[in-house]
Amino acid sequence: MSVAVPLSLSLPPSTETVAIALDERGYDILIGPGLLDAPASWQGLPKAAAALIVTNETVAPLYLDRVRAQLAAHYGRVDKVLLPDGEQHKDWNSLNAIVDRLLATASDRKTVLVALGGGVIGDMTGFAAAIYMRGVPFVQVPTTLLAQVDSSVGGKTAINHPLGKNMLGAFYQPARVIADLDTLDTLPPRELAAGLAEIIKYGPIADADFLAWIEANLDALLARDKAALAHAVKRSCEIKAWVVGQDEREQGLRAILNFGHTFGHAIETGLGYGEWLHGEAVGCGMVMASDLSVRLGLMPADFLPRMRRLIERAGLPVVGPRLGVERYLELMRVDKKSEGGEIRFVLIEGLGKAGMRGAPDALVAQVLDAHTA
Amino acid sequence: MSVAVPLSLSLPPSTETVAIALDERGYDILIGPGLLDAPASWQGLPKAAAALIVTNETVAPLYLDRVRAQLAAHYGRVDKVLLPDGEQHKDWNSLNAIVDRLLATASDRKTVLVALGGGVIGDMTGFAAAIYMRGVPFVQVPTTLLAQVDSSVGGKTAINHPLGKNMLGAFYQPARVIADLDTLDTLPPRELAAGLAEIIKYGPIADADFLAWIEANLDALLARDKAALAHAVKRSCEIKAWVVGQDEREQGLRAILNFGHTFGHAIETGLGYGEWLHGEAVGCGMVMASDLSVRLGLMPADFLPRMRRLIERAGLPVVGPRLGVERYLELMRVDKKSEGGEIRFVLIEGLGKAGMRGAPDALVAQVLDAHTA
Numbered sequence: 001m002s003v004a005v006p007l008s009l010s011l012p013p014s015t016e017t018v019a020i021a022l023d024e025r026g027y028d029i030l031i032g033p034g035l036l037d038a039p040a041s042w043q044g045l046p047k048a049a050a051a052l053i054v055t056n057e058t059v060a061p062l063y064l065d066r067v068r069a070q071l072a073a074h075y076g077r078v079d080k081v082l083l084p085d086g087e088q089h090k091d092w093n094s095l096n097a098i099v100d101r102l103l104a105t106a107s108d109r110k111t112v113l114v115a116l117g118g119g120v121i122g123d124m125t126g127f128a129a130a131i132y133m134r135g136v137p138f139v140q141v142p143t144t145l146l147a148q149v150d151s152s153v154g155g156k157t158a159i160n161h162p163l164g165k166n167m168l169g170a171f172y173q174p175a176r177v178i179a180d181l182d183t184l185d186t187l188p189p190r191e192l193a194a195g196l197a198e199i200i201k202y203g204p205i206a207d208a209d210f211l212a213w214i215e216a217n218l219d220a221l222l223a224r225d226k227a228a229l230a231h232a233v234k235r236s237c238e239i240k241a242w243v244v245g246q247d248e249r250e251q252g253l254r255a256i257l258n259f260g261h262t263f264g265h266a267i268e269t270g271l272g273y274g275e276w277l278h279g280e281a282v283g284c285g286m287v288m289a290s291d292l293s294v295r296l297g298l299m300p301a302d303f304l305p306r307m308r309r310l311i312e313r314a315g316l317p318v319v320g321p322r323l324g325v326e327r328y329l330e331l332m333r334v335d336k337k338s339e340g341g342e343i344r345f346v347l348i349e350g351l352g353k354a355g356m357r358g359a360p361d362a363l364v365a366q367v368l369d370a371h372t373a
Numbered sequence: 374m375s376v377a378v379p380l381s382l383s384l385p386p387s388t389e390t391v392a393i394a395l396d397e398r399g400y401d402i403l404i405g406p407g408l409l410d411a412p413a414s415w416q417g418l419p420k421a422a423a424a425l426i427v428t429n430e431t432v433a434p435l436y437l438d439r440v441r442a443q444l445a446a447h448y449g450r451v452d453k454v455l456l457p458d459g460e461q462h463k464d465w466n467s468l469n470a471i472v473d474r475l476l477a478t479a480s481d482r483k484t485v486l487v488a489l490g491g492g493v494i495g496d497m498t499g500f501a502a503a504i505y506m507r508g509v510p511f512v513q514v515p516t517t518l519l520a521q522v523d524s525s526v527g528g529k530t531a532i533n534h535p536l537g538k539n540m541l542g543a544f545y546q547p548a549r550v551i552a553d554l555d556t557l558d559t560l561p562p563r564e565l566a567a568g569l570a571e572i573i574k575y576g577p578i579a580d581a582d583f584l585a586w587i588e589a590n591l592d593a594l595l596a597r598d599k600a601a602l603a604h605a606v607k608r609s610c611e612i613k614a615w616v617v618g619q620d621e622r623e624q625g626l627r628a629i630l631n632f633g634h635t636f637g638h639a640i641e642t643g644l645g646y647g648e649w650l651h652g653e654a655v656g657c658g659m660v661m662a663s664d665l666s667v668r669l670g671l672m673p674a675d676f677l678p679r680m681r682r683l684i685e686r687a688g689l690p691v692v693g694p695r696l697g698v699e700r701y702l703e704l705m706r707v708d709k710k711s712e713g714g715e716i717r718f719v720l721i722e723g724l725g726k727a728g729m730r731g732a733p734d735a736l737v738a739q740v741l742d743a744h745t746a
Contacts, residue, residue: 092465103536106707131504134531134542158507163476169507170543334479 010040014226016234020153020241025173029152031233033226035180036063036141042070046137046175048110050077054098054125055116056085059143062186067116067141075112079105083121087273090120090160092168098128109133112175118144118191119151119278123169126157130172137175143183145195145229146279149236152177154244154257165265165273181229193315194279196221197260199232200310201286202239205259208351210235211310218313256354259346260286263320266331270323283316284371291367292359293348303348320372325365383413387599389607393526393614398546402525404606406599408553409436409514415443419510419548421483423450427471427498428489429458432516435559440489440514448485452478456494460646463493463533465541471501482506485548491517491564492524492651496542499530503545510548516556518568518602519652522609525550527617527630538638538646554602566688567652569594570633572605573683574659575612578632581724583608584683591686629727632719633659636693639704643696656689657744664740665732666721676721693745698738 015032035041051071055064060082071078081101083094102111113136115125122140129138142148158169184192199221203211213231214221220228240257247254264285267276276284290307293299312318323331332343343364344356388405408414424444428437433455444451454474456467475484486509488498495513502511515521531542557565572594576584586604587594593601613630620627637658640649649657663680666672685691696704705716716737717729 099534099541100536103534103540131541131543133540134529134544156507161472161476163473167476167506168472168504170504171507 010038011035012038014230016230018153018234018237018241020173021245022155022173027174027176029177029179029237031148031179031181031230031237033180033182035178036066036070036182039070039073041178041180042074045074045139046110046112048075048108048112048137050079050105050107051075051112051114052098052102052105052107053078053080053114053116054083054121054128055080056083056121058085059117059121063116063141063143063183067114071114077105083124085120087120087160090124090158092159092161094124095128095159098125099132102128102132107132107136109136111136113138114141115139115174116141116143117147118142119147122147122151123156123158123166126155126172126174127159127169130157130170135172138172140174140177142177142179144187144191145184145233146191146198148179148181148184148233149195149240150198152179153237153240154254179233181226181233184224184229189315190277190280192222192224193283194277196314197279197283197286197311197316199236200314201257201259201282202236204286204290204307204348204351205256205346205354206239206243206352207235210239211351215310218310222315255344255356256346259348259354260284260289262332262343262345263288263328266323266328267320269331270327271321276317280317283311283314284318284320287311287318288320288367288371289345289347291370292345292363295363295366296347296357296359298347298349303351318371320368322372325368328368329361329364383411384408385411387603389603391526391607391610391614393546394618395528395546400547400549402550402552402610404521404552404554404603404610406553406555408551409439409443409555412443412446414551414553415447418447418512419483419485421448421481421485421510423452423478423480424448424485424487425471425475425478425480426451426453426487426489427456427494427501428453429456429494431458432490432494436489436514436516436556440487444487450478456497458493460493460533463497463531465532465534467497468501468532471498472505475501475505480505480509482509484509486511487514488512488547489514489516490520491515492520495520495524496529496531496539499528499545499547500532500542503530503543508545511545513547513550515550515552517560517564518557518606519564519571521552521554521557521606522568522613523571525552526610526613527627552606554599554606557597557602562688563650563653565595565597566656567650569687570652570656570659570684570689572609573687574630574632574655575609577659577663577680577721577724578629578719578727579612579616579725580608583612584724588683591683595688628717628729629719632721632727633657633662635705635716635718636661636701639696639701640693642704643700644694649690653690656684656687657691657693660684660691661693661740661744662718662720664743665718665736668736668739669720669730669732671720671722676724691744693741695745698741701741702734702737 012034018029113129115122155171155173157172158166161167217228260282264281267281287308291304294304308318349355385407391402486502488495502509528544528546530545531539534540590601633655637654640654660681664677667677681691722728
């Protein structure tokens with residue numbers, strides 16, 4: 001689907017734009033304050049008779065009416081689906097609620113879906129858009145920092161299955177991403193920190209200068225300074241777009257985006273979903289993966305305290321739960337990225353450079369001993 | 374996913390091959406007798422630890438063991454899922470049975486799905502492959518004539534929803550299609566005729582010479598002559614591939630593949646699914662659409678009796694059920710291809726050339742009067 005996006009001059013002047021180039025499916029990420037209420041944010045989207053906003057009970061009271069008002073200028077009918085809030089609702093029932101609504105309103109194959117919320121809403125709405133009549137357009141309006149940096153690029157959509165996270169899904173690209181930084185003003189501090197974890201990640205895996213920039217600007221980010229947030233979100237999206245552009249279907253390079261995630265997923269699963277936020281588990285997982293990089297001789301010893309200090313300053317946990325080494329290893333062996341039972345870690349091989357490697361169990365055990373309590 | 378397909382010289386000498394070129398997702402369709410038991414048919418498929426055969430209760434006793442034996446030479450584990458037979462089971466429950474089996478066996482993202490059966494099995498298996506872990510490879514082994522000519526090309530996968538046929542799905546390409554003509558020996562005569570309907574279709578929409586060839590060879594096709602079947606399946610796949618290659622995502626040209634389908638879908642829905650086979654409804658629908666082409670002055674008068682005679686000889690119905698003109702119009706207005714309530718017909722504009730057009734209700738009524746009883 002080719003979507004022309006004539007960006008109007010009337011966007012707020014502070015708006016940053018990241019153009020994602022993907023053959024015929026390219027799109028723009030708009031980043032900045034004041035975007036929800038700027039008519040220009042909504043111009044040039046795919047034409048259709050109707051749009052359907054998908055959001056949740058937490059986000060709807062804050063932003064639904066404003067988004068609906070903007071869409072009403074472009075679509076004859078604007079419907080909504082209100083889903084319950086939370087990762088535990090990222091399932092077939094919620095997906096079905098979206099599909100049922102589309103069919104009940106006799107929505108045709110041009111209907112535009114609008115995901116208004118965090119990563120869960122974005123993942124589910126994107127998957128519904130991917131499979132309804134084999135594909136309708138969708139727009140991402142991420143309202144959490146994590147969703148703005150992580151779900152905006154890469155086209156991963158999914159729902160969970162009782163037997164596994166993100167087990168059903170599709171690679172499917174949005175027609176546009178509208179990341180209004182003002183929506184972060186209402187974000188709880190834990191969720192802000194969880195978003196910062198994914199931003200911090202991009203430094204060690206791809207950009208040493210960006211790591212230094214984050215260290216110098218972390219206080220501004222924590223104070224929700226709009227200019228600092230705009231740069232952090234933009235640079236994260238650019239790096240992710242560069243990585244994904246070389247490996248859209250996750251055959252190889254893209255795996256480096258999972259720095260900290262192998263340990264992190266084990267923490268999430270081991271504690272039960274919902275105990276720690278995903279970003280919190282990734283933060284702690286990055287400490288462990290940094291230590292493993294040092295113990296394998298890939299990085300000098302001062303890399304570990306540098307990463308731990310930054311992650312701690314961001315308000316993220318740096319000590320994992322004491323699940324036991326055997327349990328950690330078991331959880332990491334069923335990771336989606338493991339192959340034939342061998343655990344594969346994303347490790348730092350120089351500031352701004354990452355790779356996938358295995359590691360001796362004994363060394364992993366040392367890491368777990370050092371960073372769990 | 375790039376799949377190298379080194380076609381061995383040891384394929385049966387009568388094998389026809391159609392190479393489908395789709396950037397990185399190209400694949401081969403093998404057509405001929407004796408393919409199921411030819412080791413060469415199964416060489417060069419994507420490597421994986423395991424394969425999962427999806428089939429149904431009717432097909433399994435005939436071919437499951439033979440396919441399993443061939444796959445066992447390439448995959449360490451070969452599992453199976455047995456689904457109930459029939460279009461009414463092309464739903465979320467069957468899809469879930471496939472996914473549950475994949476998860477229960479801890480299948481990774483390289484696991485190869487093998488669809489062994491007709492169009493229903495192919496559509497569901499393809500959709501499961503499209504969404505399991507955001508995409509695993511799959512192989513089509515179509516065992517009906519309809520599936521060999523229709524599901525082999527185009528990448529359409531789907532399940533039905535209580536509110537509509539094929540409402541949830543994806544465009545997703547197989548790694549290979551193995552169309553063994555020997556499997557047609559066990560096909561009931563009604564199903565053979567239903568497959569012939571889709572073959573006949575390719576003449577008027579794209580290839581006048583092929584229409585003449587079908588007329589000259591229909592008796593051989595009905596007698597299940599392998600050489601005649603091989604040519605008919607091959608030419609149908611080639612034409613479909615040519616059309617789809619120009620319009621993979623069904624934005625325009627691809628709609629001509631629906632010649633006879635607008636009237637046909639109305640017959641299927643009006644009678645209730647399962648009364649007529651899809652191909653039977655399409656056969657009768659082609660008579661109606663041929664007549665409409667003549668009444669609109671697009672084709673000379675002798676085109677209608679020529680088409681009606683051929684469709685009748687194939688053992689297909691040429692007179693539709695008397696649902697009433699208003700009911701027909703109502704059913705055709707909710708067709709997935711209608712836009713803003715206007716019915717769009719695929720009409721013949723010269724032998725081997727088709728286009729999409731609207732038509733006055735009064736003319737459509739004349740057509741329905743002439744061909745229903």
